[in-house]
Amino acid sequence: MKMYFASFQDLLTMDGHGIYVWSTVIVTLLIMIWLLVAPILSRRALLKEVARDILRERARQTSPTNTQGES
């Protein structure tokens, strides 16, 4: 498979249409990357939240002020 364009410069400009094609490519790739990164970030944040919840619960259980009278 050889490249259709004569040089890398040609690939970028594409006879004047380069700006349209490349802006589309960049925006599309950014959105696609965002679709993959966002859930990973939120998963990490959720795991941290769950860890905090566990710590908070443990603290509440072992806390000296937690008496039988508390409803």
Next chain:
Amino acid sequence: MSWQWFHRLGSPRWFYHNSARWLAWLCPIAAAVVLGGLVWGLAIAPEDAKQGNSFRIIYLHVPASFLALAGYYIMAIAGAVGLIWKMKLSYMVMKSAAPIGAALTFIALFSGAIWGKPTWGTYWVWDARITSMLILLFLYLGVMALQYAYHSIDAASKAGAILGLVGTVNIPIIYKSVDWWFTLHQPATIKFTSAPSMHPDMFQPLLVMIVGFYLFYAVALILHTRSEILRRERKTSWVRELLNEKNQDVADKKVGKS
């Protein structure tokens, strides 16, 4: 007949644990196909006789449109499965599919608009395809907004599923109506290069990109569903165990154990 596999499929915990393994091989394959197809289409395929190099946008526009429409049906089917079998995991998949589909619809609209400028001199043309894509975007936004507005997760899922089904019934009607409306008002001078009549050198990378986008969609859907599972199941014991395992791994690494 043993339906055990089906009900096991509905367990969020099962999905969470197994999807990690699936992603391990799915991600590299998806990346390879998408990037390979993109290089093929942008740099190697010949340019179009009439449109020049701007037609290369097709390698993003068409796969995105396919997945946008297919994604709506995936979302609606997930909702239907959730309604019929009361499967929580199915509702989670439905909720995850919505923003992915909406983003892909936006990509389709954006790429279509940019493609229009060098081709017809304007960014927006009310042709049947773009108008249908716009309506699809509204349908997606509606399902997302409806689920967001409800307080109870159960009610939100059911409402989203019903709306998804209503949209499913309507999509063919809407598409056909818009198609008809467009031919009514404009002579058929504007036509995208339709796939079958394309030269194979230009058509093959398009097929690769479509496959690549399907793989990308699968990866994105699995990632979003995993995140949704954690969000909804955070109070369960298996999630707590998961966290303990992770903390144990981190602690082990710190101590230097293998």
Next chain:
Amino acid sequence: MANSINSGFHAWLKRDLLLAYRRRGEAASPLVFFVMVSTLIPLGLTPESARLAEVAAGMIWVMALLATLLSVDGLFASDYQDGSLEQLLITPQLLPMPLLGKITAHWLTTGLPLTLVSPLLGLMLSLPASGYLPMICSLALGTACLSLTGAVGAALTVSLRKGGLLLSLLVMPLYMPVIIFGTATVTYAIDGLNWLPPLAILGALFAASVALCPLAAAGGLRITSAN
């Protein structure tokens, strides 16, 4: 007698008509909106007859659609607030039938008046003479479809705060085929073509809506008790 399949229909039709009559002022507001906003069109566009005639059919249809959209929000709202919606959900009758009664009452108090007033607006907007009968027929069928489809959206959003905005978003895509074929009926007639085919398609949309929308609305209403 109480359990026959259509016993809910008449009861709720009469009830909603009576309620609308008691609040005549409120019930008339979609109609007033329709007429008022159609007066804005010449002010916004042009007073020239010829140019108005070009857009009259579409404009009247869009105004009718907006008027119906604004009114459909109230289909279940007051019932939800005073608890009669819950009563509706626990009656032994099949839920779609009372809903069909309510929707019919809604159409009788919004869609039908809009349809009957449309010739007046046609006059004001220089609608060509051949367009009047198609306008009335298409609006009659079309507003019925809009009421039915709007009820589905109203059912899904009745228990939400600010449900009205969300309702418009949900229901807009579903309204598009109706307006496409509704306007086409009128423009076909104005252009001298046979206007029955698009009207027939509108009729098919109406038939499908009558069959399916009450079911979907019933499903949507059952969720409200869970929210």
